Amino acid sequence: MRILVVEDDREAAAYLTRGLRESGHIVDHAGDGEDGLHLAMGGNYDVAVVDRMMPRLDGLSMVRRMRDEGSKTPVLFLSALGEVDDRVKGLRAGGDDYLAKPYAFSELLARIDALARRNGADTVVTRLGVGDLELDLLSRTATRGGQKIDLQPREFLLLEYLMRHAGQVVTRTMLLENVWEYHFDPQTNVIDVHISRLRSKIDKGFTEPLLHTVRGAGYSLRAAS
Amino acid sequence: MRPLDVFRTATFRLAFAYLILFAVSVLLLLGFIYWRTAGFMAAQADETIRAEVQGLGEQYKRRLIGGLRTIIVERSARARNSLYLLSLGDVPLAGNLPGWPPNAVETAPGWINFNYVRGVDDDSEVRPARAARVELLGGYKLLVGRDMTEVNAVESTIRSTLLWSLAITGFFGVVGGVWISRNVMRRLELINRTSRDIMSGDLTRRIPMQGSRDELDDLAGNLNEMLEQIERLMMGMREVADNIAHDLRTPLNRLRNKLEGALIGQGSREEQMQALESAIVEADGLISTFNSLLLIAEAETGAHRDTLELMDLSEVIHDIADLYEPAAEDRGVTLKFVAPSRITVRGNRSLLARAAANLVENALKYTPKGGAVTVATGINPRNDRPTFSVRDTGPGIPEADRERVLDRFVRLERSRNTPGSGLGLSLVAAVARMHDAVIDLADAKPGLLATITFPAVEEAQAAIAAQPRRALLSPSANRSARQPEKQV
Numbered sequence: 142m143r144i145l146v147v148e149d150d151r152e153a154a155a156y157l158t159r160g161l162r163e164s165g166h167i168v169d170h171a172g173d174g175e176d177g178l179h180l181a182m183g184g185n186y187d188v189a190v191v192d193r194m195m196p197r198l199d200g201l202s203m204v205r206r207m208r209d210e211g212s213k214t215p216v217l218f219l220s221a222l223g224e225v226d227d228r229v230k231g232l233r234a235g236g237d238d239y240l241a242k243p244y245a246f247s248e249l250l251a252r253i254d255a256l257a258r259r260n261g262a263d264t265v266v267t268r269l270g271v272g273d274l275e276l277d278l279l280s281r282t283a284t285r286g287g288q289k290i291d292l293q294p295r296e297f298l299l300l301e302y303l304m305r306h307a308g309q310v311v312t313r314t315m316l317l318e319n320v321w322e323y324h325f326d327p328q329t330n331v332i333d334v335h336i337s338r339l340r341s342k343i344d345k346g347f348t349e350p351l352l353h354t355v356r357g358a359g360y361s362l363r364a365a366s
Numbered sequence: 367m368r369p370l371d372v373f374r375t376a377t378f379r380l381a382f383a384y385l386i387l388f389a390v391s392v393l394l395l396l397g398f399i400y401w402r403t404a405g406f407m408a409a410q411a412d413e414t415i416r417a418e419v420q421g422l423g424e425q426y427k428r429r430l431i432g433g434l435r436t437i438i439v440e441r442s443a444r445a446r447n448s449l450y451l452l453s454l455g456d457v458p459l460a461g462n463l464p465g466w467p468p469n470a471v472e473t474a475p476g477w478i479n480f481n482y483v484r485g486v487d488d489d490s491e492v493r494p495a496r497a498a499r500v501e502l503l504g505g506y507k508l509l510v511g512r513d514m515t516e517v518n519a520v521e522s523t524i525r526s527t528l529l530w531s532l533a534i535t536g537f538f539g540v541v542g543g544v545w546i547s548r549n550v551m552r553r554l555e556l557i558n559r560t561s562r563d564i565m566s567g568d569l570t571r572r573i574p575m576q577g578s579r580d581e582l583d584d585l586a587g588n589l590n591e592m593l594e595q596i597e598r599l600m601m602g603m604r605e606v607a608d609n610i611a612h613d614l615r616t617p618l619n620r621l622r623n624k625l626e627g628a629l630i631g632q633g634s635r636e637e638q639m640q641a642l643e644s645a646i647v648e649a650d651g652l653i654s655t656f657n658s659l660l661l662i663a664e665a666e667t668g669a670h671r672d673t674l675e676l677m678d679l680s681e682v683i684h685d686i687a688d689l690y691e692p693a694a695e696d697r698g699v700t701l702k703f704v705a706p707s708r709i710t711v712r713g714n715r716s717l718l719a720r721a722a723a724n725l726v727e728n729a730l731k732y733t734p735k736g737g738a739v740t741v742a743t744g745i746n747p748r749n750d751r752p753t754f755s756v757r758d759t760g761p762g763i764p765e766a767d768r769e770r771v772l773d774r775f776v777r778l779e780r781s782r783n784t785p786g787s788g789l790g791l792s793l794v795a796a797v798a799r800m801h802d803a804v805i806d807l808a809d810a811k812p813g814l815l816a817t818i819t820f821p822a823v824e825e826a827q828a829a830i831a832a833q834p835r836r837a838l839l840s841p842s843a844n845r846s847a848r849q850p851e852k853q854v
Contacts, residue, residue, distance in 0.1 A: 325720050334692040
């Protein structure tokens, strides 16, 4: 996919660009907000990764202007300002996700992926399906191969998030932020335990596992085919 | 300050303004007294003369010039302070004056002031007098007067008294003003000198107090308390800096060693990858320590204080218990959550969740397999205050160490080998302080009971009412303001 990187720090930008290109994306880079805005409005990007503190035009203003001018390109803020307040500011300015520096590259990649696929999929969904696993969002029930699965409310939310991002890598932090709405890193492997519980409910007794662990990154829900 | 500077002080200027005001009022008062005493005596003398002239005039009408002369002779003989003269033209006929005074000054038509000589030869003296002059028919002239020595003496006494009073008032005013200013200035100078000492780096200096409990003492006391606070904060900062230096250096060094090892190592590619991976883990640990430190610093400076809003404590704790329950079960520990329905506190949701998570993690870390961790919210029955507690069945913390573990980076000897930055409990303590809550560590026999006691909701609401900028506008505050708060 086409990704716009707006970052004033040369080294950080070079690292980002190289990493994203190696992951198979087409990457353009802008060194400040003005250039970034220009490129964002001109090129047809799937995702823009925007730093906040930049010369000429800061990231928040840049994204605000993008939105004012009608751009719908999903924006991921990548910033050293990582407080909850900063996050809220970023999202209010029109950002779609917010990642604090320092970050793990796998985390960034997973989030870019999630953003790009969300684009355009704003239609209301009432049923989700991966392989023979089905989730009815209205009756809040899950079935696999026609067999009903008992889920706790939080497990349902967890599965829903995984299914909405089926085929993508979902990191532990993404789960913690989106399913539990916490913005801190627990020292304990809480998410792993929740996942393994969920796994035992949806995969146990079936030959084909759906919930996969992606080493060094997170989890991915996908059918084998 | 030079001595002359005393006139430039605000106190002296104030004292001087009062002095002027006071002098003017003294002047007015004394002027009034002068007018009522000295003026009165002069007027009375004139009045007496006028009455006598009138009396003599009647005698003159009845007994003509002969009778008048007899009376004048009679009165002159026994007069002490009265003066009489009857003359035909300038030739004296009767009276106790030798002739018409040559130096008379006419002050009003028919009224004269003059000096005359009383006594003879060596015993004589010149005395002031005042008289009425009347022209009679046939060229006769009559003078009726009074010796004014006494009246003048009284007048001049009063005048000099007044001037002296004024001078004394002025003198004491200036001296008092200088004295008061110097007094105030001396004490302000003490404060100034101490401030300069402190500015030049000696934070241990304090402003001496007089013990008089006046406003300057009050000021000194407040400044001292402020200094106390600043010094405490500075000490805290220094301690933090030291701790950061010490505790970040160790993992940073490990990180460096690992990277260097990977660089110069002769090991296989596999081994190098492993070294790099563990370097990343080390870096992540550093980042999380760093984030905790920032958060503690922020909580302690009260940066989030205005984000506090009324919220349900039970809900926050329930979510955390929910998050950790599978992890606990995984370790063979039972995690129990005990809470009455709604417990309102004034708090920051994300920070409280974080503090609760830290307490639960801590409890899980030290609770052996088969043990139990109980997470509870409630209302302290003794003082109606909302509480949140985590009880474990681990080894607990010896009483002597309980205060200490709330400090930054303190890790007790027995936990040296377990992972963690040693910041968990200090973060909890910082978050509690930010909520004006009290954290208490107690022996749960066996295990540790950590309790955070929040201020009562009424107080919390009063606090909100006291600073209505933001909290009242937040939806959750509105919601709970509409409901009666205690639903326990």
